[in-house]
Structures are given as structure tokens and as C-alpha cells.
Amino acid sequence: MKKIVLLLLLISQMAFTQNTNYNQLNTLLDLLYQNDKIMGSMTVLKDGQTVFEKSVGYQYLNENEKKLASSKTKYRIGSITKTFTAVMIFQLIDEGKLELNDKLSKYFPEVVNAKKIEIAHLLNHSSGLFNITADENFNEQEPTTQKEMLSMIAKHDVIFQPGERHEYSNTNFVLLGYILERIVNKSYGEILEERIAKPIGLNNTYYGSEIDITNNESFSYYYEDDNSLHEAKQAHLSNPGGAGGIVSNPSDLVVFMNALFNNKLMSENSFTIMTTIEDEYGSGILSAKKSGLTLFTHNGRIDFFQSMLVYIPELKTAIALTANALNYGMMPIIFNAINVSRGEDIKMPSFTSIDLTPSELKKYVGIYECEGLPFNLIFKTDGKVLKGAPEGSDLKALKATKKDEFVLDLGVTLNFDLNTKSLLFSQSGDTPKKCTKKE
Numbered sequence: 001m002k003k004i005v006l007l008l009l010l011i012s013q014m015a016f017t018q019n020t021n022y023n024q025l026n027t028l029l030d031l032l033y034q035n036d037k038i039m040g041s042m043t044v045l046k047d048g049q050t051v052f053e054k055s056v057g058y059q060y061l062n063e064n065e066k067k068l069a070s071s072k073t074k075y076r077i078g079s080i081t082k083t084f085t086a087v088m089i090f091q092l093i094d095e096g097k098l099e100l101n102d103k104l105s106k107y108f109p110e111v112v113n114a115k116k117i118e119i120a121h122l123l124n125h126s127s128g129l130f131n132i133t134a135d136e137n138f139n140e141q142e143p144t145t146q147k148e149m150l151s152m153i154a155k156h157d158v159i160f161q162p163g164e165r166h167e168y169s170n171t172n173f174v175l176l177g178y179i180l181e182r183i184v185n186k187s188y189g190e191i192l193e194e195r196i197a198k199p200i201g202l203n204n205t206y207y208g209s210e211i212d213i214t215n216n217e218s219f220s221y222y223y224e225d226d227n228s229l230h231e232a233k234q235a236h237l238s239n240p241g242g243a244g245g246i247v248s249n250p251s252d253l254v255v256f257m258n259a260l261f262n263n264k265l266m267s268e269n270s271f272t273i274m275t276t277i278e279d280e281y282g283s284g285i286l287s288a289k290k291s292g293l294t295l296f297t298h299n300g301r302i303d304f305f306q307s308m309l310v311y312i313p314e315l316k317t318a319i320a321l322t323a324n325a326l327n328y329g330m331m332p333i334i335f336n337a338i339n340v341s342r343g344e345d346i347k348m349p350s351f352t353s354i355d356l357t358p359s360e361l362k363k364y365v366g367i368y369e370c371e372g373l374p375f376n377l378i379f380k381t382d383g384k385v386l387k388g389a390p391e392g393s394d395l396k397a398l399k400a401t402k403k404d405e406f407v408l409d410l411g412v413t414l415n416f417d418l419n420t421k422s423l424l425f426s427q428s429g430d431t432p433k434k435c436t437k438k439e
Helices: 002-034 078-094 119-123 146-154 170-184 188-200 250-260 268-274 330-341 358-362
Strands: 038-046 049-056 058-061 066-068 221-223 229-231 246-248 286-290 293-302 305-312 317-326 366-370 377-381 386-390 396-402 405-408 412-417 422-427 433-437
Touching: 002 038, 002 049, 002 330, 038 250, 038 330, 049 250, 049 330, 078 119, 078 170, 078 188, 078 246, 078 250, 078 268, 078 293, 078 305, 119 170, 146 170, 170 188, 188 250, 221 317, 246 250, 250 305, 250 317, 293 330, 305 330, 317 330, 358 377, 366 422, 386 405
Parallel strands: none
Antiparallel strands: 038 049, 038 317, 058 066, 221 229, 286 293, 293 305, 305 317, 366 377, 366 433, 377 386, 386 396, 396 405, 405 412, 412 422, 422 433
16 A cells, blocks of 8 residues: 555656646746747647647737737748658658659659659758759749749759768758659649648648638747847748648647657658668758757748757657747757756746946957867957857857856857856756866
8 A cells, every 4th residue: 555655656746847847848938938039839749648838929910910829820830841741752652652762853854963863862961952942043932833943943053963961952852842743643732631631630730822810820020139020021832842831830740740750650661761860861850969869850940930840769759849930049949848858957048138348358258178069169359248159150249147157049158267267168958068268
């Protein structure tokens, strides 16, 4: 009897700790919203169950009306679309309708180097194809036909030979979206509905069109220097296609990721290929190591929407964050959600600041060598603010929050010790690194 009581107490304590941690995540998002850093939604799914869901800010707001964001609010998810496209390509491979070593020339011979570029190269960004969104004539607001897009793509030479290296290019997944349509003989939206959305119950995920706020879709906004919000222009979704045209919300995205990592969307062999990582690139998915954990992820950006989707196998946890306004680093928010999922406390960012004199700022100027970092940190001042960055990067203005402490809104905190000529470099989700000033 005593053992049962102890077990119940232990389970109760674990549940209380988890809830307390997620309350911290709730507080973090409120704090960011109150300081004009974010509008958006987040969902965390653990062991197949939703353990956290939160929305802050507005789905839309204008002079006449506004509507608060909620769990039903939908967002353009940009390049997270690529993971959906990759899944559908692997489904066709499983069905024998396509092979990884099929050449691009089988579908679009007019594309430069098409006889050498394989489906596998498109999937893992090793094709060498020019990124079409960097074309000087590319106008994301204007509709583009498939014929026009292919003509634009065909004008560019490759930037390297297939398989030589990995370099992100939207062109790869625009073409994969066209290949899907050609093989299935249906539109991308119809294929998405039949192959992913309907089978796993994604009721808020579909190929987008002009934003419809009556259908719980959100507008995107950008912050000006005075923190005022301004509505962004809309991209025409004929342009991104299979590289970035999907609309969804976090509660659907975590279900999608959970289904993918529980072998519900493709064969085990295809899943293994998709998640085989080289130089952080898988096939339609990216990966990184963080604090002893493996993160499988993809982010997205279109108009002023930003999004990130992460799965951590060791925690059996999926995290999705979608924002229709963001003036803060997305990664620090995700890292804090991961910390909470591990049962750890999170450090709240500070948005207070203090003024320092030119002579006080000058004390922090210098070059610092850091343990465990492959770069030096450089600090300079113009007499008004302290600026810092890794050596070789553009200097960013740092905010002094208290004596000897500066922060950058990407989740970086710098604690100087002027007596020992050192500092602690802290970034959300990482162990602080000690840095020493070079003489």
C-alpha cells in the first residue's frame, strides 16, 4: 500500500513540475508580446498528446476591426512546405511511380544540367540549381505560370555540379512540386489533401491562395523602429508552389511531425533516407545537435510570416511556432520550449535598459577568445551604444540591461567581468561559454 501511495505522489509531483515549467513558457510568450516582440501561436506535442498551446496578439487588425489570435488561427508556413513536399515524393517512390535516381530531364529537359540532376539531388539541396527567388526579375507579389517559372529557371546556369555540396535553393522544391502534379495529374493542393491532410486529420492544412480572414487566416505584419505594426504585402502563392505555398497552424504541424516520426506517412526505408543527414541536410528536412539532443527541423519565412517546426526523438516531442509578426529570434523561443519539455526552468529575457556614458562603454571594447566557440567576439562603440558580433560579421547594437550585462534579442546575453577581463557568452539552449579578452 505504501509503495502505491509513494508512486502516486511521485507521478503527482512530476505532473506538477511539468505544468509549472509550461507555465513559464506561457509567461515567456506573454512577456514577448507585451514588449512588441511577437504575435503568433505555439503548440507542443509530447508522446502524442498536446501538452502546451498558446496564442498571443492578433490574427488581423486594422483601423476598423481586429481579431485576437487563437488555436484556430492559420498562418502561411513558407518553407516548412518543403517537408510536406518531400513526404509526398517519398510516397510516390514507395509506390514505384518515381525513383530517387530518376533524372530531372525526364520531366523538365529544358533546365540546365537536367541530365545529371537526380530527384535525390533536388530533395537534399545538392542539385547546384540557382535559387530562383534571387533572380532580379522574380516578383513574389505577381502571379507566375508554371511555363513562366520554368523559363526563368532555365535561364540560369548551375552554381556547382550535382552532389558536390549542399546549398539551399527554393528551385529544387518548386520543381518537385511540379513533378508531383505531373505524375499524379492533379493540383498540388489536391495531392496534399489526399495524401497527408485527410489521412492524418489535418483540418487546417491546405495549399493557400489570397488570404481570407473569414477563414481564420491571418495577415502578416512588421514592426517599425517605434514598435508600431504595419501590414505586409502578400506573396502570390503561384510562385513558391511546393517550396512554400502551404497554410497551416501549430496544432496541425505537430500532428504531421509526430505522424512522420512514427512511420505513418511512408515506408521505413524511405523514412531512413529522408532523415539521413549530411552537413545538416536531410531530404526535405534539416538537422542539428543541441545540448545532447537531435533536432529534426524546418523553418519557414514568407511575407512577414515566420515559422519553425521541430521534432526531438529523444523526448518524443514536436514543437511548432508560427508568427505573423516577429521582432525577436525564433530559435531562442524554440530552445526555451525544448528546455521546458526537459523539465528545466527557463530564463526570462529582460527588456529594461540602462544608459551608459561613452567612457563606460569604452571599457567593454575589445576582442575576446571564447572556449568552445570557433570564432572571436568583437566589441566596439560609437560612444552611444556597444556593438558586438562574431569576428567577420556585421556588428549588432547591444542593449545594456544592468551593470556589466548586455543582451541581443536573438537570445544572447553577455555578462562582463572587467576585473578579470572576461565575459560569459550565454545563448538560449546552450551552456554559457567563457571568453577572455585578448591583449
